[in-house]
Amino acid sequence: MRARFIQTFSPFRSLRARFAVAMGIFGITLGMVMTGLIEWRLEEGLSASARDSLQSTAGEIAHTLSDSLETRQHEVALIGSLVGASQIKDFIALQEVLDSLKQRQPTYAWIGLSSPDGVVFAATDGLLKGVNVSERPWFIQGAQGPFLGDPHDAKLLAKYLKPGADGSLSRFLDVAIPVRNNSGRTIGVLGAHLYWDWVHEVVLSSLAHRVQKTPVEVLIANQRGDWLLSPHTETSKNLTEWRQTVDDDRFLSVVQTTSTPTSPSDLKWTVVVREKTTDALSPIDENRRLMLLLTALLGTAFGVGTWQIAGRVVRPIVDLADAAKNHASFSGHGTDLAEAKLHDETMLVGQALERLARFDPLTGLVNRRVLKERLAGAMRAKASSQGSSAVLLVNMDNFSVLNNTQGHEVGDQLLQAVAQRLLPLVRANDTLARVGGDEFVFVMTGLDPSPVVAMHEASAFASTVSQSFKAPFELAHGPCQCDASIGMTMLQANADGKVDDVLKQVELAVLEAKQSGKNQTVVYDQQMQERLLAQVAFEQALRDAVPDQLQVYYQAQVDAQAQVTGAELLVRWQHPTHGMVSPAKFIPVAEQNGLIVTIGYWMLSSACRQIKSWQTDPIKCQWVLSVNVSAKELGQPDYVETVKEILAGTGANPQRLKLELTESTLASDMQGVVAKMHQLKALGVRFALDDFGTGFSSLSYLQQMPIDQLKIDQSFVRDLGVKGSDTSIVRTVIALGQSLGLSVIAEGVETAAQRDLLAQLGCHHYQGYFYGKPAPLETFVQGLA
Numbered sequence: 005m006r007a008r009f010i011q012t013f014s015p016f017r018s019l020r021a022r023f024a025v026a027m028g029i030f031g032i033t034l035g036m037v038m039t040g041l042i043e044w045r046l047e048e049g050l051s052a053s054a055r056d057s058l059q060s061t062a063g064e065i066a067h068t069l070s071d072s073l074e075t076r077q078h079e080v081a082l083i084g085s086l087v088g089a090s091q092i093k094d095f096i097a098l099q100e101v102l103d104s105l106k107q108r109q110p111t112y113a114w115i116g117l118s119s120p121d122g123v124v125f126a127a128t129d130g131l132l133k134g135v136n137v138s139e140r141p142w143f144i145q146g147a148q149g150p151f152l153g154d155p156h157d158a159k160l161l162a163k164y165l166k167p168g169a170d171g172s173l174s175r176f177l178d179v180a181i182p183v184r185n186n187s188g189r190t191i192g193v194l195g196a197h198l199y200w201d202w203v204h205e206v207v208l209s210s211l212a213h214r215v216q217k218t219p220v221e222v223l224i225a226n227q228r229g230d231w232l233l234s235p236h237t238e239t240s241k242n243l244t245e246w247r248q249t250v251d252d253d254r255f256l257s258v259v260q261t262t263s264t265p266t267s268p269s270d271l272k273w274t275v276v277v278r279e280k281t282t283d284a285l286s287p288i289d290e291n292r293r294l295m296l297l298l299t300a301l302l303g304t305a306f307g308v309g310t311w312q313i314a315g316r317v318v319r320p321i322v323d324l325a326d327a328a329k330n331h332a333s334f335s336g337h338g339t340d341l342a343e344a345k346l347h348d349e350t351m352l353v354g355q356a357l358e359r360l361a362r363f364d365p366l367t368g369l370v371n372r373r374v375l376k377e378r379l380a381g382a383m384r385a386k387a388s389s390q391g392s393s394a395v396l397l398v399n400m401d402n403f404s405v406l407n408n409t410q411g412h413e414v415g416d417q418l419l420q421a422v423a424q425r426l427l428p429l430v431r432a433n434d435t436l437a438r439v440g441g442d443e444f445v446f447v448m449t450g451l452d453p454s455p456v457v458a459m460h461e462a463s464a465f466a467s468t469v470s471q472s473f474k475a476p477f478e479l480a481h482g483p484c485q486c487d488a489s490i491g492m493t494m495l496q497a498n499a500d501g502k503v504d505d506v507l508k509q510v511e512l513a514v515l516e517a518k519q520s521g522k523n524q525t526v527v528y529d530q531q532m533q534e535r536l537l538a539q540v541a542f543e544q545a546l547r548d549a550v551p552d553q554l555q556v557y558y559q560a561q562v563d564a565q566a567q568v569t570g571a572e573l574l575v576r577w578q579h580p581t582h583g584m585v586s587p588a589k590f591i592p593v594a595e596q597n598g599l600i601v602t603i604g605y606w607m608l609s610s611a612c613r614q615i616k617s618w619q620t621d622p623i624k625c626q627w628v629l630s631v632n633v634s635a636k637e638l639g640q641p642d643y644v645e646t647v648k649e650i651l652a653g654t655g656a657n658p659q660r661l662k663l664e665l666t667e668s669t670l671a672s673d674m675q676g677v678v679a680k681m682h683q684l685k686a687l688g689v690r691f692a693l694d695d696f697g698t699g700f701s702s703l704s705y706l707q708q709m710p711i712d713q714l715k716i717d718q719s720f721v722r723d724l725g726v727k728g729s730d731t732s733i734v735r736t737v738i739a740l741g742q743s744l745g746l747s748v749i750a751e752g753v754e755t756a757a758q759r760d761l762l763a764q765l766g767c768h769h770y771q772g773y774f775y776g777k778p779a780p781l782e783t784f785v786q787g788l789a
């Protein structure tokens with residue numbers, strides 16, 4: 005249940021879904037990579053611009069601090085030099101000057117002049133007047149030279165100033181300068197306290213100028229590195245410690261040192277401005293959200309787009325897969341692919357191709373390829389002495405006749421029925437393959453190691469196979485009888501051989517079985533090879549012989565009065581070394597390799613030329629010349645045209661030409677042959693049915709064909725009067741001929757007794773040694789004279 009659910013909804017169940025998912029993932033990956041790249045570039049740019057902004061803020065703070073303090077220092081120095089130069093004795097007036105300065109510049113908390121021994125004698129608002137400040141650092145340092153001090157909490161002035169809302173004391177920054185008279189003697193120290201809050205203002209106003217509005221923090225350290233200003237969250241105690249522990253991932257920080265080049269005393273403060281990295285890079289987060297949205301859209305678009313396109317692209321594959329599912333080879337035999345774990349069309353097609361490559365679609369048996377693999381395995385097993393093996397090639401007898409007469413559908417049914425009958429005979433570990441039209445191969449392994457016993461086992465199996473053909477096969481249209489010829493070979497006889505050699509051996513053995521009358525088992529032996537080679541050599545010699553070494557022999561055909569009515573043309577092969585070769589020997593070979601077509605053409609041309617040359621002879625112009633025509637010749641699509649051409653080319657009278665067909669000619673493609681006969685008949689050509697009585701002609705055939713003559717086979721004539729059965733066959737043939745209005749001729753008439761008996765039975769045309777043996781034209785003509 006669960007598995008079925010997964011199969012149904014798995015994105016991998018179909019090629020189309022797989023494509024879509026793959027492209028969706030591709031789209032997402034592409035989006036992620038683009039996001040990464042953009043972030044990388046953005047981070048670099050944002051960091052740089054944030055750093056620039058911080059740097060400019062730090063610079064501005066440092067500059068403003070330096071500038072302001074320098075100005076304050078100058079102011080204090082100016083008043084100091086004024087006091088020194090004018091020897092101001094009027095402290096009231098001096099206080100007024102200091103008050104006005106303080107009012108003009110609210111940074112000042114207090115300005116005061118003290119005597120060289122540290123007693124304040126003039127001060128803003130009169131504060132600390134008369135108070136001894138000799139212990140204060142500003143006085144001590146200021147007496148030595150220009151002084152600029154670090155911030156400190158209010159001490160002496162504390163009681164005059166209001167504390168902050170939080171109760172904190174005012175913090176001051178001290179500026180002091182020695183006051184010297186014209187002669188350079190120190191007459192006092194002028195000191196000023198600047199409100200430390202002023203630094204906060206400088207910082208705030210600098211921050212207000214920032215273009216970026218992200219929050220930043222400012223830290224200020226004095227020359228020693230101690231923090232003068234730092235956020236309460238800062239844990240480092242001083243600049244040095246901060247430098248050691250600074251966290252670059254958390255903060256983007258810039259450092260700027262103040263410098264007052266024109267001032268005699270330099271502050272050397274360090275301004276640190278920093279911004280949280282997350283704040284500085286916050287646009288990246290926004291961008292990321294956008295990009296992720298885009299990525300999701302991209303993935304979806306790719307997936308949906310591919311789903312649409314793939315629908316068309318993979319359609320042929322899906323169709324192929326459906327066809328593969330329905331293929332006959334997927335049900336009934338072996339694995340059923342439709343039910344197997346195949347939900348992907350490519351896998352299905354792949355398996356289908358695999359099956360097609362290894363199995364015969366009609367019978368479901370393994371094919372030649374697999375057979376070769378198994379055979380190779382059996383041969384290896386033989387080499388490592390794991391028992392003997394045997395190979396049997398089963399070739400159905402006359403299958404092509406059934407195929408041609410009953411149709412291929414019936415042929416297919418028979419093959420399937422044969423496969424079904426052979427399958428149960430297969431022993432464990434053996435193989436049954438279909439290797440050709442009507443050929444099946446058994447590979448038997450694990451037979452007895454003794455060659456004699458193994459041969460006995462294999463022969464017994466061959467006879468079981470042979471027996472299995474005895475019962476008729478039940479086909480759709482009814483029962484069908486069929487025999488088989490079997491070729492067998494034992495693997496121990498050729499342990500080192502190749503697979504193809506073994507197959508050739510069984511083919512040879514089958515050939516031998518066919519040639520010796522079919523429906524039997526022949527075991528391969530080495531002489532077969534030699535016989536085959538001899539056959540091949542014979543065939544080659546025949547090829548070389550046609551038509552130069554061929555001769556035409558004539559045998560007379562006579563009527564009841566022994567008057568010649570014509571002759572049968574019989575081919576002869578005058579071999580340069582072997583002498584005269586009988587047509588009975590070479591015609592079957594020529595029929596097999598197709599040479600018969602050339603021979604037939606040559607014979608027909610000879611006959612027509614001869615007819616033409618006798619045209620003016622008052623007697624011979626009446627003679628009819630018979631030419632034997634084989635099935636192969638008649639099967640040629642252009643046979644009718646060829647005959648017409650020869651007739652036209654030689655100018656022979658078609659009425660004087662008779663074509664002798666055997667019943668076997670009719671076995672294949674009856675309809676086609678009958679049609680051709682009618683076309684030739686229309687020209688005037690006659691037909692005789694040769695060797696009549698030996699084949700399987702039925703009356704219905706005879707009625708359809710434009711036959712002129714039946715030729716009683718010489719085998720019946722030979723035993724005429726001796727064998728009762730032959731006499732009755734001859735009588736029947738004659739009666740048949742008469743009833744169909746055909747003339748009847750007997751061949752192989754050797755004696756007067758035979759002739760008399762035939763005449764008595766009603767046959768009045770004869771051919772045979774009694775009238776003349778086949779002979780070359782001159783001998784034939786002379787013999788008649």
Ligand code: C2E
Pocket residue numbers: 559573574575586587588591600603604607631632633634664694695718751752753754771772773774778
């Ligand atoms: P077939 O057409 O039945 O020819 C008759 C055969 O009987 C001939 O044998 C002939 O010599 C032989 N014969 C005739 N009278 C007698 C007789 O009184 N006694 C005996 N014992 N035999 C007699 P042949 O010439 O050896 O030809 C054998 C077969 O070869 C022919 O049988 C025919 O089927 C085939 N053949 C011969 N020439 C040709 C040809 O040009 N084309 C084709 N397709 N087949 C041919």
Ligand code: MG
Pocket residue numbers: 572632664694
């Ligand atoms: Mg003949």
Ligand code: MG
Pocket residue numbers: 694695715717718751
């Ligand atoms: Mg004959």
